[in-house]
Amino acid sequence: MEIASAPPVSPRAVRGALVALGVGILLLTVGWYQGLFVAPPEHYMGEVQRIMYVHVPTAWHALLALSFAFLSALAFLWKNDWRWDARLEAAVEMGVLLSILCCVQGAIWGKPTWGVWWDWDPRLTAMAVMLVAFLGILALRHLVDDPRKRAVWSSVATVISYANVPIVYFSVRWWNSLHQVQSTPKTVDSAMVTPLRINAFGMLFVLIAFVTLRSQIARRRLAAELAPPPAASTALAAGGER
Amino acid sequence: MRAVAAAFYKDLLLGWRGRAQGMAVAVFGATLLLLLSFAVGPNAQMLRQLGGGFLWVALLFSSTLALTESFRLERENRAIEGMLLLGVHPAAIFYGKALANWLQLFVLGLLLLPVMVVLYDPSLDGIGGVIGVLALGTAGLSAPGTLHAGLSSQTRAQQVLLPLLLFPLVVPVLIAAVRATSLLLLGDPMGQARSWALLLLAFDGVFWPLCGLLFGHVIEE
Amino acid sequence: MNETKAAIEARGLCKRYGRTWALVDVDLCIRPGEALVVAGRNGSGKSTLLRVLAGSLRPDRGEVRLLGTSLRRGRAALVGHASFTYDLLTGMENLRIAARLLGRPSGPEEIQPFLDRVGLGARGADRVQAYSAGMRKRLTLARALMQDAPVLLLDEPYGQLDPPGFGLIDRLVDELRAEGRAVVLASHQVERLSRICDRALLLDAGRAVWSGPASELPFAFQRLEEASIRAVAG
Numbered sequence: 001m002e003i004a005s006a007p008p009v010s011p012r013a014v015r016g017a018l019v020a021l022g023v024g025i026l027l028l029t030v031g032w033y034q035g036l037f038v039a040p041p042e043h044y045m046g047e048v049q050r051i052m053y054v055h056v057p058t059a060w061h062a063l064l065a066l067s068f069a070f071l072s073a074l075a076f077l078w079k080n081d082w083r084w085d086a087r088l089e090a091a092v093e094m095g096v097l098l099s100i101l102c103c104v105q106g107a108i109w110g111k112p113t114w115g116v117w118w119d120w121d122p123r124l125t126a127m128a129v130m131l132v133a134f135l136g137i138l139a140l141r142h143l144v145d146d147p148r149k150r151a152v153w154s155s156v157a158t159v160i161s162y163a164n165v166p167i168v169y170f171s172v173r174w175w176n177s178l179h180q181v182q183s184t185p186k187t188v189d190s191a192m193v194t195p196l197r198i199n200a201f202g203m204l205f206v207l208i209a210f211v212t213l214r215s216q217i218a219r220r221r222l223a224a225e226l227a228p229p230p231a232a233s234t235a236l237a238a239g240g241e242r
Numbered sequence: 243m244r245a246v247a248a249a250f251y252k253d254l255l256l257g258w259r260g261r262a263q264g265m266a267v268a269v270f271g272a273t274l275l276l277l278l279s280f281a282v283g284p285n286a287q288m289l290r291q292l293g294g295g296f297l298w299v300a301l302l303f304s305s306t307l308a309l310t311e312s313f314r315l316e317r318e319n320r321a322i323e324g325m326l327l328l329g330v331h332p333a334a335i336f337y338g339k340a341l342a343n344w345l346q347l348f349v350l351g352l353l354l355l356p357v358m359v360v361l362y363d364p365s366l367d368g369i370g371g372v373i374g375v376l377a378l379g380t381a382g383l384s385a386p387g388t389l390h391a392g393l394s395s396q397t398r399a400q401q402v403l404l405p406l407l408l409f410p411l412v413v414p415v416l417i418a419a420v421r422a423t424s425l426l427l428l429g430d431p432m433g434q435a436r437s438w439a440l441l442l443l444a445f446d447g448v449f450w451p452l453c454g455l456l457f458g459h460v461i462e463e
Numbered sequence: 464m465n466e467t468k469a470a471i472e473a474r475g476l477c478k479r480y481g482r483t484w485a486l487v488d489v490d491l492c493i494r495p496g497e498a499l500v501v502a503g504r505n506g507s508g509k510s511t512l513l514r515v516l517a518g519s520l521r522p523d524r525g526e527v528r529l530l531g532t533s534l535r536r537g538r539a540a541l542v543g544h545a546s547f548t549y550d551l552l553t554g555m556e557n558l559r560i561a562a563r564l565l566g567r568p569s570g571p572e573e574i575q576p577f578l579d580r581v582g583l584g585a586r587g588a589d590r591v592q593a594y595s596a597g598m599r600k601r602l603t604l605a606r607a608l609m610q611d612a613p614v615l616l617l618d619e620p621y622g623q624l625d626p627p628g629f630g631l632i633d634r635l636v637d638e639l640r641a642e643g644r645a646v647v648l649a650s651h652q653v654e655r656l657s658r659i660c661d662r663a664l665l666l667d668a669g670r671a672v673w674s675g676p677a678s679e680l681p682f683a684f685q686r687l688e689e690a691s692i693r694a695v696a697g
Binding site: 244245247248249251252255256259260315318319320321323324325326327328329330462463 | 517518519520521535536537538540541543545546547548549550551552556560561563564565566599606610
Binding site: 139140153163164171 | 397407409410449452453460
């Protein structure tokens with residue numbers, strides 16, 4: 001199995017990512033404007049609820065990024081192709097970043113709404129557990145120098161951590177239901193749906209752009225780490241004369 | 243199967259020879275139980291409530307020591323590579339070791355149980371059930387623990403990497419085992435302990451096959 | 464192709480550790496009953512080559528075939544730098560565990576001959592932690608013999624051994640070859656090995672720079688040394 005060669009950096013992917021980034025930022029600008037100024041304030045929670053327009057897409061995309069990391073890990077273990085390792089690295093980093101943002105936004109929402117920074121809401125708690133799990137995988141990647149071991153081990157850790165996510169979610173949900181009734185999401189007004197959708201698509205473009213760019217950076221590092229063997233020196237040639 | 247039995251026997255023998263180390267781990271666990279009660283204060287009612295949780299936290303912390311030790315012996319002279327070179331399948335090595343670690347953690351739990359009873363004075367009616375929960379819960383720690391200990395034993399900073407990778411993974415085990423234990427010790431009018439035990443069983447059912455499948459990737463170079 | 468299948472045949476082996484290459488495009492072929500000495504200075508890739516041939520390390524490129532089939536672990540026994548033993552267990556217990564893992568009879572009476580063969584007959588009941596480095600080497604050798612593999616890979620066979628141990632290695636190599644097994648020995652003790660082996664391979668910086676009859680190895684080794692001195696000087 002040929003695993004020695006590193007994938008080249010693709011200029012086309014970089015250009016595509018920059019275009020996606022531009023589209024994403026444009027969409028987000030429109031979405032944020034709509035969310036902040038156009039959409040009506042929510043009946044019970046008031047202005048605070050506007051954080052939902054970023055919080056909900058952040059949560060979705062954190063999950064999306066980590067799902068992509070899971071697929072990349074499976075693909076790497078199956079195909080032994082370095083491109084999947086680069087994608088795994090990018091997706092885990094983006095997933096961790098979005099999970100951190102999501103937890104922070106959850107806390108900002110929680111304080112005025114529930115009166116506490118942290119609520120043991122199953123979604124929030126499962127997100128926090130997932131965040132810690134994938135932070136561990138990032139630490140693992142930084143602690144292993146051999147590119148092959150790093151790729152295989154972080155793929156293995158990603159697969160089992162991701163398989164654990166639904167189990168964590170349901171266990172936290174049952175655990176929590178013993179203490180309080182779970183808050184059910186209210187039906188959302190259509191005036192609120194529009195900015196939410198725009199933001200979700202905007203963030204999707206930004207996510208795709210960042211994952212692509214980050215994986216190209218990872219490819220660049222891999223190319224240096226997986227450089228082909230140096231040419232034989234003259235001393236060896238002299239030894240091999242016979 | 244034969245290789246699993248041989249690997250299991252080997253790990254048991256090593257565990258027995260290294261029992262001084264095993265006892266030290268148990269003492270560490272007991273010390274943790276004592277320390278955790280200082281975090282609460284001499285409130286007998288509250289301590290009784292929290293006893294089940296403390297038992298599992300102490301067990302979880304001690305388990306990383308036992309798991310690290312089991313791979314230190316394998317790395318010392320590359321014995322695990324030697325086993326692979328005999329043509330032994332990685333999954334056989336995994337299941338032998340995971341079974342031995344399970345047994346070891348279960349015994350550790352049995353040793354910590356009386357300490358917990360003495361310190362926190364729970365009712366003893368559900369103690370048989372608690373032992374069953376110990377068996378299921380330590381199985382849930384053992385399979386992912388063996389996989390991640392095998393992985394982190396090959397890295398720098400293995401002392402911190404193992405808990406960092408393992409603890410988030412076993413959150414469901416901790417939740418389910420603590421709830422089941424507490425319900426059994428404090429009274430379980432709704433019969434909920436059974437469903438928590440089922441959750442533990444489900445976790446074991448997912449992770450024993452999955453970790454065995456992935457172990458080869460972790461130890462082959 | 465020869466009518467006898469090659470005991471071990473490797474083509475284009477490459478192995479890297481991070482950014483450094485330990486092996487680059489190494490080919491070799493040994494027939495049953497042959498002994499090959501792999502020579503080279505420290506860090507030239509000898510140990511890596513043996514670990515790749517054993518199946519311990521996966522090559523980044525290239526292929527190893529053993530008796531015409533692709534390599535499976537367990538078919539080439541390795542005596543390497545690591546002893547593969549558990550220090551908490553006795554020599555006898557270590558061998559019995561290996562026998563159980565191999566699915567061989569593991570009674571003490573079946574194991575004792577292997578201990579006797581490597582000169583550890585009287586020390587089987589001692590824990591390995593009390594063994595000297597040379598005794599560990601002998602124990603690993605016993606383990607490899609028990610594996611009953613068609614290929615034996617001995618890394619620095621004389622390392623840590625006493626003079627009687629040197630004789631033991633020479634004798635074992637002869638016996639193994641007479642049984643039709645192939646033996647690969649890695650060492651920089653070229654003089655001694657050139658007498659007991661048929662063929663030789665010289666590695667430098669992971670590349671095979673010379674191969675030929677073992678009797679000419681000392682001269683080739685000498686030339687390599689001179690060439691590298693010239694390279695440094697000039």
